[in-house]
Amino acid sequence: MAARQAHNRGVMPTVALFVPCYVDQLYPQVAVATLRLLERHGCRVVFPPEQTCCGQPMANAGQAADAAPLARAFLDTFAGYDHVVAPSGSCVAMVRHQYPGLAPDHPALQQVRASTYELCEYLHDVLGVRRVEGRFAAKVGLHRSCHGQRELRLASGSERQVPPFDKVKTLLSTLEGITLVEPSRTDECCGFGGTFAATEEAVSCLMGKDRLDDHARAGAEVITGVDMSCLMHLDGLARRERRPVRILHVAEVLLGEAA
């Protein structure tokens, strides 16, 4: 097995890539973009093949007993790496906030929690990236997925009265040629919500269409975000109605226009 840590000071860290289960199966290009982006910023990236799912679907449905074995397996898989990075805010929120309740005695719990990051958070906070090299000439709307927004605090948010910040937007704004457009409701939920998307189909779809409309009014040609699950929902709605908008994960946008 490859080393889980960079041994010399000053050497870039070893990053274990966590690819959420549905990204692995349905959106491999997002995982590839994440991998490339991390490598481009000097990381040594490995993909531990034992990984499957962080357990979020079960945990958020209240099925703690079904989620716990997956949490333990995740901690086994990712123990000891310098950093674990995932192109998903909600999976990282799961590890950080729900694992203490699901695998309280796991020896790697605190170490893995402390070293697991959402991709943009990692670039911004850990690698200190303030400028992303690349070109993305389009009008882009950022969908601020709720778990990244309110569990990971990737941005200050519209509700709280704190000094404004927005890590994802900061990174996106440095791309050459990009025009960021803001919907009128800057961080409203898209209505995906895991099993909510199916059990509360009516409200879920109305919420999603409302987000698409808001972004369309702002002039977005592309909608991007940190969570492919929200984007899958928005993309599904947009394609059904043949809306002229492209939905891309933020890793794909940050990588710049494909050659």
Added chain:
Amino acid sequence: MSAPSDAAVAAGAGAPPPVHHPGGRQAGPYPGHPAAAARFTADVARAHWHDESLWFVRVKRDRAAAQLPAWERLRELAEQIKAHALANLAGYLEEFERNATARGATVHWARDAADHNRIVHELLSARGVTRVVKSKSMLTEECGLNPYLEARGVEVVDTDLGERIVQFRGEPPSHIVLPAIHIKKEEIGALFHEKLGTAAGASDPKYLTEAARGHLREKFLAAQAGITGVNFAVADTGAVVVCTNEGNADMGTALPPLHIACMGLEKLVPRAEDLGVFLRLLARSATGQPVTTYSTHFLGPKPGGELHLVLVDNGRSALLARDPFRRALSCIRCGACMNTCPVFRRSGGYSYGTTVPGPIGSVLGPAQGPGAHATLPFASTLCGSCADVCPVRIDLHHQLLAWRRELVAGGHAPAGKTLALRVTAWIFASPWRFAAAGRLARAALRLLPRGLVARLSGAWGRQRELPAPPAESFRDLYRRTHGRP
């Protein structure tokens, strides 16, 4: 009408037969949140109108909050004061009772809704009261006071304009601060035409409000007693504070000699100085105003009058024992969590089937009996906006998640969904099974006709396309390009 039993009244048997209004409460048994919400959203234009109305209030809240540099500090203090008060509630209630009694008020204790209704009725009937005006009180809604009193020959007039509107329609409030937020002005115009004789087709809010003012002025002048809710009760003074914009609590208590104030036990704050924290937060959170127009402090009966305070438990002491749900007792009923909730805004207050709807209602509802309210904690995307607007920082979305765990553990979640996720978890438990299942599913998605896939994908596929499946998963691609690490 013959006097039905207390239990029948509590169940709504004394209420007039429900009439169906567009966007109004549906007749028949509560079908659970998904079905009730689907009915409300079926009228997309109306759902959007409802959403925009409440979003407008949310935006006003944001602006009001932004004016206070200490906003987040105030929220922290409010949270701590409430946590402190709840941890010492028995002692503070005794202190409150001592002080209120010393000032000439009479304190009554009610174990439950039946106690509460009986106490209020006895106070009224002992004084021969048959005409009562009432200002907003979610507690009396919770206890079903109106039908109880009406069944005993007492006329109860809700005097908050929004509450009067829903009372005319035979509905409960659909929102705790904006009781008639689900009703359009044209519908109110038609209602007032029928009930108050306003001009047919009139829908100007100013005109309709003026008509209600005249109508309710008569009721105020004729009332023999005023009932109010309580926003805050203060242990160190024995004061109760009632906040309104319309002035209806003041009108209702200033004229008749008898004032009955009904409050849940959790309304207590330790000291008068705490009010500064809560009054700065309450109206800003509720409507975006810097403070309500009337924040009235009752410190005893008026000369020659009586002040009765009815303290109601009705499940609150039991909830205090339950971690983490006890935090819901900190709620100051500002309604901000409803205004920000993307589900509430689109599904309407009646989709919750509870007296207090929305995020806080979905936490309180299951505590009263999980069976009937089992769908509520799942009626959320867990987006967390509610927790970030809540002026007392209740971690509402985490509470909803905690309820999901309790409901699943208690067998109250839909069996089909639970089983599906259990099987999925079993597949995920092995990287091999996961990879194999993924390959199978992707192949199926690619090979089956699109229409069939849409049908098989059920609730997902009715309005959404499934992702276009790639030929290769990332793990397969990675193994091919990188080999085993």
Added chain:
Amino acid sequence: MAARDEILAALRRNAPAGPPHPALDGVAAAFPDLLAQFAQAVAAVGGTCLRVPDLAAADAALRALPIHAGARRVVSLVAGVGGATVDAAAVQDPHALADLDLSVLRADLAVAENGACWIEGPSLPHHALAVIPEHVAVVVDAAAVVPDLHAAYAALDLPGRPRWGLFLSGPSKTADIEQSLVIGAHGARSATVLLIG
């Protein structure tokens, strides 16, 4: 008393551990010009704030307003302001105040942040005077304006106060019909604050 004892016992049995009562620090509002802020806050809640040097000027300012011109039945609890036509002290039953046009009240305290004026029991014989008239005018000394509600409660010493008191902030209002703001729900249709000095 059985219910009382049962409830208190249950609350004691179920009481969680809790934090101490927090010190209410770090929340005070500060305004460069307290009186300007107060006037602006009164306007923002739908009222009118008139700054006048003394009671005589207050009287003149009030008499110049349309709400006074049309007022026949006036109660004034501030000597020399508003020209009382009804002696509130002689009124036994507050129902007799039903057709009052104007009441002139005194506030002991006012809050710059939200435009609220503290009006309380001993200064007026009937609570109804604050809410029943068509229009209300409140006389308050500039020296009685405090920045925020924390300062207000500190100055009030509520435990020592009699019977009732209220913070009145602007005229009666409602937005219960489609969120359209309508001034004059049940209480006064206008609120004029006469700020003295």
